[in-house]
Amino acid sequence: MKLTTVGVDIAKSVMQLHYVDAETGEIVNKPVKRVAFLEHFANRSPCLIGMEACGGSQHWARKLTAMGHQVKLMPGKFVKAFVMGNKNDAADARAIWMAVQQPGKSVAVKTETQQAVLGLHRMREQLVKFRTMQTNSLRGLLTEYGEVMGKGRPALDKAIPGVLERLVDRLPTILIDTLREQWNGLAELDKQIAQIERRLQTWMKKDNACKAIAAIPGVGLLTATAAVATMGDAKTFRSGREFAAWIGLVPAQTGSGGKVQLQGISRRGDTYLRTLLIHGARSVLFHAKEPGPWIEQIKKRRPLNVVIAAQANKMARMIWAILAHDRPYEKSYVSVKPV
Known part of the structure; x- marks a missing residue:
């Protein structure tokens, strides 16, 4: 069954809704007061509801999900590209409605x-x-x-x-x-x-998940608890690389005409978690008794800051692998692609 797509612009008192009526084809863009917001969706069939990841969005996402709706939270930067003309509540709701139909990684709905x-x-x-x-x-x-x-x-x-x-x-x-x-x-x-x-x-x-990833060198109390709480469900990410890209630990790309150049790390996603991982990677390089042959080899070819970012990327991938596959950390484990 195809879900009706609804764009919701959240506010303190009045929510703005934008959707296309499935029966009449009418474009609806109307305000709904906060007290009647949940009641409006309680009387509707399951919808795909898009919202910006902003203050209060997690609360509304949990409430709407409990009603049987599918909620997609999106970064404000992603939604901004779809705002046309003057910026107001109606234009924002229309932009959210357009953005939620595009492919892109959503922000995890947290407990x-x-x-x-x-x-x-x-x-x-x-x-x-x-x-x-x-x-x-x-x-x-x-x-x-x-x-x-x-x-x-x-x-x-x-x-x-x-x-x-x-x-x-x-x-x-x-x-x-x-x-x-x-x-x-x-x-x-x-x-x-x-x-x-x-x-x-x-x-x-x-929390078993925190204890599992805390065994990774460079992952301490703050990084372990922040990673588990920020990630939400690890299985929403298809791979460790996708999780690393989600927090901005992969190179940014630029170019045209088929020529793509890699730049520094993209710095997208959660700044706080990325900072913790960078600090943890730096501690591994400077304080670990046996950093490992991988680090020793890359230090010979790349500058120090590049090595730190690469180690942080590797730590992010290990965090995802441990949480997604529910297995303990093994220092000697070698990842092999399935044949």
Whole structure:
């Protein structure tokens, strides 16, 4: 049975729908209030519903899927190419309706647990950013008074007590007290980050998929939990290469007239997961006792950053293979193409 295709532009209060009525052939582009959105689809036969992967899309995708509809979430960059004329809700819904009918990799619909794990990652990332900003702010402000400290958090913690003691007679008390409070606030951020990591560790111990891929060299707590939560169902990807391409770890291509040139990595997909894999690959190259003959050979032919990207690509493929085929990591395993 051919499903009716519906494009949905999500908003806070009013959703815009675009579809072609199967009986009359009429092009329908109408707004539906948020409170009546699910009721509208509850009374319809199964549809193919396209939405942009944006805030709230995962929630609506889970609800519509439970009703028997097929939902395809698409990156906003993919949908933008189909927007014609002025940009408004009606044009966006029409563009989504056109985009959902095109071949392309969709964004995985995640469970509430997977989305909760990603929420922990996002909050941890924000706290780390705040901590870095606050550290740099303290260092920069104290430089204005002739106090220069080394880079890094340990250097700051070691030097700042003496710095404040030297400045206490030169600067107003209100500034000295504020600087001390800001420095003490770094310890509080450390506690919050550590607490989030402990919660991720607890979830990882209960999840077999996380424990399986954590055995891969270069894949730690953050990479394992983020990969499982971001990927969703591994079997939605046809191969490990497709998963690596989905997160932007394959070369970008350009060219015409049959001549294609390979460039640097495409950097598409999830930036956070790609960053974790790159850091993990770098740790394998610099800290592994036995990186392996494959790495040793490619290091002789390619620059260091290319080797790191290649190792990250290999790690992504191994993650997919372990999750898709439900098998443990084997260091000596050799992948052979089926005859």
